[in-house]
Amino acid sequence: MSSTELPFVPPANVLPKVGTVRVAEGERLRSVELPGVTLTVRSRPPAREGVPPALYVHGLGGSSQNWSALMALLDGVVDGEALDLPGFGDSPPPDDGDYSVTGHARAVIRYLDASGRGPVHLFGNSLGGAITTRVAAVRPDLVRTLTLVSPALPEIRVQRAAVPTGLLAVPGVALLFTRLTREWTAEQRVRGVMALCYGDPGRVTPEGFRNAVQEMERRLRLPYFWDAMARSARGIVNAYTLGGQQGLWRQAERVLAPTLLVYGGRDQLVGFRMAQKAARAFRDSRLVTLPDAGHVAMMEYPETVALAFRELLEDAGELGARRARRAGRADAGGDAVDEAGTDESMGG
Numbered sequence: 001m002s003s004t005e006l007p008f009v010p011p012a013n014v015l016p017k018v019g020t021v022r023v024a025e026g027e028r029l030r031s032v033e034l035p036g037v038t039l040t041v042r043s044r045p046p047a048r049e050g051v052p053p054a055l056y057v058h059g060l061g062g063s064s065q066n067w068s069a070l071m072a073l074l075d076g077v078v079d080g081e082a083l084d085l086p087g088f089g090d091s092p093p094p095d096d097g098d099y100s101v102t103g104h105a106r107a108v109i110r111y112l113d114a115s116g117r118g119p120v121h122l123f124g125n126s127l128g129g130a131i132t133t134r135v136a137a138v139r140p141d142l143v144r145t146l147t148l149v150s151p152a153l154p155e156i157r158v159q160r161a162a163v164p165t166g167l168l169a170v171p172g173v174a175l176l177f178t179r180l181t182r183e184w185t186a187e188q189r190v191r192g193v194m195a196l197c198y199g200d201p202g203r204v205t206p207e208g209f210r211n212a213v214q215e216m217e218r219r220l221r222l223p224y225f226w227d228a229m230a231r232s233a234r235g236i237v238n239a240y241t242l243g244g245q246q247g248l249w250r251q252a253e254r255v256l257a258p259t260l261l262v263y264g265g266r267d268q269l270v271g272f273r274m275a276q277k278a279a280r281a282f283r284d285s286r287l288v289t290l291p292d293a294g295h296v297a298m299m300e301y302p303e304t305v306a307l308a309f310r311e312l313l314e315d316a317g318e319l320g321a322r323r324a325r326r327a328g329r330a331d332a333g334g335d336a337v338d339e340a341g342t343d344e345s346m347g348g
Contacts, residue, residue: 021090021218022211024068026075029090034110039083040064040090041111047076052144052318053117054078057108059126059152059296060232061193063089065215066125069302077310078121083111085128087228099231101127101239101248105134109142118142121309122257125149125298126269127236130248136259137251145316146282147260147309150270150295153248153278154240186216199266199294252281259285260312262305264293286312 021040023029028043042064054074056067064082071080084091085104094103108131112118122143124132129151136143190212194201204212219225239248259282263275272289279287288308290297298305 021063022065022215024065024072026072027068031090032111032114034107034114036095037086037107037110038092039086039107039111042068042071042082042084044071044075044080046079051077051079052121054080054121054123055108055112055117056080056082056123057125057128057132058082058085058088059124059128059150060236061088061229062125062128062296063215065089065211066296066299067123070123070298070305073302073306074309077313081117083108085131085232087224087232093224093228097231099228100235101130101134103235104131104232105138108132108135109139112139112142119144121145121147121313123147123149123298124151125296126152127232129153130236130239133248133252133255136257137254140256143255143257144318145260145312146255146257147262147305147312148278149262149298149305150264150267151261151278152236152270153252153274155271155274186213186220189220190216196268197295198300199264199290199292200300203300249281252278253283255282255284257284258312258316260308261285261287262293262297262308263287263289264295264297264300265289265291266293267295269295286315 021029023042026044028045030041030043032039032041056064056071058064058066064084067080067082071082074080086092086094086107087099094107096103098106104127112120112135118139119142122132122136122145124130124147126149129148130153132143132146132148133151133153136146190209191201193216194204194209194212198204242248244250261275261278261282263270263272263278265272275287275289279285286308288304290301290304293300
């Protein structure tokens, strides 16, 4: 094997089971087989019936666990599910090895079509933001609203701290990096990731850190871990170079769904300066900037992101319409009064 080739990855049906993925209280995990891809789906049954569906899509190197805190805060508002993208979390690699933004978007669309849950409230972070932007542009019938946390949309001047991630896209770099960092412990790797992704790593609880280390140890035993990282990083770089109707900014302009944009002032991977450009590109957008947040605001400040999403629903008329339906049932002798009261107490 030459130094520019990525390591061989065995087919998904012969991959070893390396460990158990953490499932938070109230969550469920299941595997969904689709044409060409098998996805692990993390779900959180809603606190009440009749709420609309939501789908959460993580970023590069992340997993569905990145959304657990926000999912818990919104379980009375939406029926939430979070995907492990192909090759990440507990999902095996795609059969065709396609880790491009389009390939990941295709997997999301296949899941939504197969599940029949659309249209959904669609959430995306980082790479997941680029993926969900593409989904919303090409399949507007699947998307009610779009919430983007530090979306990986093309920048002319890339953040300096993001350069090493971009270098993973260069053939041979991932293999070289694994050799150079062979002696690094899982704790060292997690501290590095948190320093890069969090505005204040001190916000991570000791339990959260232990969970992250266990997940890192599990991932490092996966034979396709660095392959998925490298090819997905290459997918982002390639997406940045696309022009015309396939360009991500052009697709952002085509999004019809009401869009919530969340940017962190201490984000080292996506430039804070891109917030205003994004607000102009998405035709029906509202912008929330968090000066102390880093790249994963939904993990650092889940309460703030949850409140912003509720306000998005309020502006879109969804919460008001839902309350009116419940009030109508209550007037007809139903038991919706307590539900409506609970909704108000949660700030909606």
